[in-house]
Amino acid sequence: MTHLEEKALETSPITPLCWFRKVDDTFVILHPNNDPRTLLGHLDYRKTQMQFTLEEETNQQISFLDVLVQKDNNDKLQTTVYRKPTHLHVPTQINTFTMPPTIHLKSRKELSQPLRDELTTSVLRNNI
Structure with a gap:
């Protein structure tokens, strides 16, 4: 996966501000002027066996693994533990x-x- 990422990012029309991967989940921050679908199309165009999907932030927050990442009023990132809605708290x-x-x-x-x-x-x- 690392080799694929390196090659894809080298030729990408968009340079991510941040790229964190854990197994098959990737957390990416792009410049506000960049369309994430452009990066997604570039990754999918590479004709690999992998298929990438896109999940964008909603209400200035997004979950990544067990972390809820929220953007505050100053555009700083805050993190808390994320629990899925189906979590039973048991x-x-x-x-x-x-x-x-x-x-x-x-x-x-x-x-x-x-x-x-x-x-x-x-x-x-x-x-x-």
């Missing part, structure tokens, strides 16, 4: 996800057979 229980136990041994042969059987049973039980 904390996740600490035991809802269990990792199998990690064993740091040079060799499993160092364990007796009953202990190896118990560890295998324990790992299988924790993965269910």
